[in-house]
Amino acid sequence: MEFGLTDEQAALQRVAREFVSDVAPPKQAKEWDEQGVFPAELAHGFAELGWYALPFPESWGGGGGPIELAILAEELGRSSLDVAMTYIGTLIPSLTIFEWGSESQRKALRARLDSGEFRYAVSMSEPDSGSDSASLRTSAKDMGDHYLVNGQKMWCTGAGVPGTQLVMYVRTSVHERRHSGISLLLIDPRTEGLELRQTSTLARHILGTYEVYLQDVVVPKDRLIGPEGEGWKVMLSNLETERVLMSGAYVGVAQATLDDMLSYAQDRKQFGRPIGNFQALAHALADLQTEIDAARLLAHRAAWMLSKGLPCAREGAMAKLKGSETYVQAARLGMQVMAGHGFATESVMSYRWRESIVAPISGGTSQIQRNGIARSMGLKPY
Ligand SMILES: Cc1cc2nc3c(=O)[nH]c(=O)nc-3n(C[C@H](O)[C@H](O)[C@H](O)COP(=O)(O)OP(=O)(O)OC[C@H]3O[C@@H](n4cnc5c(N)ncnc54)[C@H](O)[C@@H]3O)c2cc1C
Numbered sequence: 194m195e196f197g198l199t200d201e202q203a204a205l206q207r208v209a210r211e212f213v214s215d216v217a218p219p220k221q222a223k224e225w226d227e228q229g230v231f232p233a234e235l236a237h238g239f240a241e242l243g244w245y246a247l248p249f250p251e252s253w254g255g256g257g258g259p260i261e262l263a264i265l266a267e268e269l270g271r272s273s274l275d276v277a278m279t280y281i282g283t284l285i286p287s288l289t290i291f292e293w294g295s296e297s298q299r300k301a302l303r304a305r306l307d308s309g310e311f312r313y314a315v316s317m318s319e320p321d322s323g324s325d326s327a328s329l330r331t332s333a334k335d336m337g338d339h340y341l342v343n344g345q346k347m348w349c350t351g352a353g354v355p356g357t358q359l360v361m362y363v364r365t366s367v368h369e370r371r372h373s374g375i376s377l378l379l380i381d382p383r384t385e386g387l388e389l390r391q392t393s394t395l396a397r398h399i400l401g402t403y404e405v406y407l408q409d410v411v412v413p414k415d416r417l418i419g420p421e422g423e424g425w426k427v428m429l430s431n432l433e434t435e436r437v438l439m440s441g442a443y444v445g446v447a448q449a450t451l452d453d454m455l456s457y458a459q460d461r462k463q464f465g466r467p468i469g470n471f472q473a474l475a476h477a478l479a480d481l482q483t484e485i486d487a488a489r490l491l492a493h494r495a496a497w498m499l500s501k502g503l504p505c506a507r508e509g510a511m512a513k514l515k516g517s518e519t520y521v522q523a524a525r526l527g528m529q530v531m532a533g534h535g536f537a538t539e540s541v542m543s544y545r546w547r548e549s550i551v552a553p554i555s556g557g558t559s560q561i562q563r564n565g566i567a568r569s570m571g572l573k574p575y
Pocket residue numbers: 314315316317318322323324325347348349350351394397402551554555556557558559560561564575
C-alpha cells in the first residue's frame with residue numbers, strides 16, 4: 194500500500210497551489226463571484242500550464258491520469274468550487290470528445306487544448322428532468338443533413354461564458370427503454386433559435402447557470418458526438434472521472450475552509466484565551482479534519498481504482514457523497530466558529546457557506562449517490 198505522492202505529483206501539487214495563491218486566492222474568487230465575472234486569466238493559466246492536456250496521451254502533451262487529476266482538482270478547490278469547475282466543466286466534455294468524437298472533432302479539440310479560448314458546458318438537465326436524467330425530452334429531429342432541435346434545458350453551467358460550446362444531450366428517438374434514443378450534440382449557443390437566460394442563484398456566479406431555450410435550432414449532422422441514440426453510454430463513459438475530479442475539488446475547498454477557521458480560532462481571544470482552546474471548538478475542528486481526511490482517502494481510492502482500470506462506480510459515488518457533504522459540514526462549522534464575523538458578507542466564510550449548499554445537489558444529489566451505493570450492496574432503494 195502506498196499513500197505518498199511521486200516527485201511529479203508533488204511538483205504538480207506545488208505548482209497548482211502557487212497558481213491558486215497568485216491568481217485565484219479565495220478572496221479573489223469571492224470578488225469574481227460577487228461581480229459575476231468569468232476571469233479569462235484562469236482559463237489561459239490552465240492552458241499555459243498544460244492542464245487541459247493533462248489526462249490525454251503524451252503525444253497530445255498529456256500523460257497524467259486520475260490521481261493527478263484528483264491532486265490538481267483539490268488544489269483548485271482551495272480557491273473555490275466555482276474556480277475548480279472552470280477547469281472540470283471543460284475537461285470532462287473534452288475527454289468525451291476525445292473518446293467518442295470523429296477524427297475531425299478530435300483534431301479540432303487537439304488544436305484548442307493549448308489555448309484558453311475554448312470552453313464547454315454540459316447541458317443535460319431540463320425543467321422536468323433533474324435526478325431522472327433519462328426522462329429528458331428536448332428533441333432533435335433528423336432532417337437529412339442536419340437535426341432540428343426543440344425544447345428547454347436548465348442549469349447549464351457556464352453556457353453564457355464567451356467561447357463556450359454546449360455539449361447537449363437530446364432525444365433523437367423515443368423507445369420503451371428510456372436510456373435508448375438519447376444523443377449528444379455540440380451546439381454553438383449563438384445559433385439562430387437558441388436563447389440563454391441566466392438563473393439567479395445563491396452562488397456559482399463565476400460560471401453562471403443558464404436556462405437554454407431551443408426553437409427549431411439547426412445543428413449540422415457533423416456535430417453529433419458518438420453514435421446516434423447511444424448518448425447515455427457516452428455520458429456514463431466519463432462519470433467516474435468526473436466524480437474523481439469533483440471529489441478532489443470538494444476536499445480542497447473543505448480543507449481551505451477548515452484552514453481558515455483554524456487560524457481564526459487560534460487568533461481570536463475570548464475569556465482571555467484563543468477560542469480554539471475551548472474544548473467544544475477544539476473537538477469540532479478535530480472531528481472535521483478527520484472527516485476531510487476520510488473524504489480525501491475516498492477520493493484517492495476512487496482515483497487509484499480508475500487509474501488501474503478497475504470498476505469503481507460505487508467508490509466514485511462514495512467519494513462524491515462524502516466530499517460534497519463534508520464541504521457543507523465545514524462551511525457550517527466555519528460560520529459557527531467565526532460567529533458574527535462569518536455572518537458578515539465580507540467574510541470568505543459567508544461565500545463558502547453560500548457555495549457549499551450546491552455541492553450535494555449538482556452532479557447528482559446525495560440521495561442519488563446513496564441509491565447507487567445501496568444498489569451495489571444488493572438493495573433496491575426505490
Ligand atoms: C448550481 C447548479 C449547477 C448545475 N449544473 C448543471 C450542468 O452544468 N448541467 C446539467 O445538465 N445540470 C446541471 N445542474 C442540475 C443538477 O444536476 C440537478 O439539479 C440535480 O441532478 C438534481 O435535479 P433537480 O434539481 O431537478 O432535483 P430533483 O431531481 O427534482 O430532486 C429533488 C429532491 O428529490 C430527491 N430525489 C429525486 N429522485 C430521488 C430518488 N430516486 N431517491 C431519493 N431521492 C430522490 C433529490 O435527491 C432531491 O433531494 C446544476 C444544478 C445546480 C443547482
